[in-house]
Amino acid sequence: xxxxxxxxxxxxxxxxEVNITCSHNNIATNDYITWYQQxxxxxxxxxxxxxxxxxxxxxxxxxxxxxxxxxxxxxxxxSLSDTAVYYCLVVQGxxxxxxxxxxxxxxxxxxx
Amino acid sequence: xxxxxxxPATLVQPVGSPLSLECTxxxxxxxNLYWYxxxxxxxxxxxxxxxxxxQISSEVPQNLSASRPQDRQFILSSKKLLLSDSGFYLCAWxxxxxxxxxxxxxxxxxxxxx
Numbered sequence: 331x332x333x334x335x336x337x338x339x340x341x342x343x344x345x346x347e348v349n350i351t352c353s354h355n356n357i358a359t360n361d362y363i364t365w366y367q368q369x370x371x372x373x374x375x376x377x378x379x380x381x382x383x384x385x386x387x388x389x390x391x392x393x394x395x396x397x398x399x400x401x402x403x404x405x406x407x408x409s410l411s412d413t414a415v416y417y418c419l420v421v422q423g424x425x426x427x428x429x430x431x432x433x434x435x436x437x438x439x440x441x442x
Numbered sequence: 443x444x445x446x447x448x449x450p451a452t453l454v455q456p457v458g459s460p461l462s463l464e465c466t467x468x469x470x471x472x473x474n475l476y477w478y479x480x481x482x483x484x485x486x487x488x489x490x491x492x493x494x495x496x497q498i499s500s501e502v503p504q505n506l507s508a509s510r511p512q513d514r515q516f517i518l519s520s521k522k523l524l525l526s527d528s529g530f531y532l533c534a535w536x537x538x539x540x541x542x543x544x545x546x547x548x549x550x551x552x553x554x555x556x
Contacts, residue, residue: 379544
C-alpha cells in the first residue's frame with residue numbers, strides 16, 4: 331500500500347474553506363484515495379472517495395491531479411463542529427478485504 | 443438499517459487478567475469485520491480482520507487474538523493483559539466486495555489495564 335503524508339495539524343476559523351493536502355507518491359494504478367473524519371472518543375466516519383479529477387458530495391470535495399501523487403480534501407465554510415482528525419488513506423482497488431490502514435491524520439482545529 | 447454493537451463500553455482490568463470484547467452487526471449478511479486499537483493520542487491500528495466465519499487475519503503480532511464464531515459476531519480476546527493493551531478498541535464492518543471503501547464503526551470499548 332502506498333504511504334501517505336499529511337500535515338500533523340491545521341488551524342482555521344469558522345466560515346473559512348479548509349484544504350488538507352495528502353501526498354501519496356507511490357500510489358498504484360488500481361488504488362483509490364479515501365478520506366475519513368474522526369471526532370474524539372468515536373470511530374472514524376467515511377467522508378469521500380475518489381480515483382481521479384474531482385469528486386464532490388454534501389460534505390466535502392476531493393481534488394486529485396492527473397498524476398494522482400497527491401490529493402486535496404476541501405471542506406467549505408467550516409464550523410466549530412468540523413474540529414476533528416482527518417485521515418487520508420490509499421486503498422487497493424483489487425482488495426476483497428476492504429482493509430484500511432490509518433496513519434496519524436491531520437488534526438483540524440476550527441476557532442470561532 | 444444496519445447497526446453495530448460493542449460491549450462493554452468501558453472496562454478496567456488488572457495486568458495478567460483475561461479479556462473478551464464482543465462486537466455484533468445487525469441488518470447485513472457476510473460483512474467484512476475489523477478490530478482496531480487506538481492508544482491515547484495515537485492513530486488507529488488495525489489488529490485483525492475477517493472476511494468470513496472462522497477466517498481471521500492478524501495485522502500485528504501481539505498477545506491478542508480474534509474469533510468469528512458467527513457471521514455477524516467478532517470477538518477480541520486475550521489470555522493475559524499487559525499494560526500496553528490499554529486503549530480504545532473499535533470494531534468495524536464493511537460490505538464484502540464493495541467498490542466503496544467505507545467502514546462503519548461501533549461505539550468502541552475503552553480499556554484501562556492497571
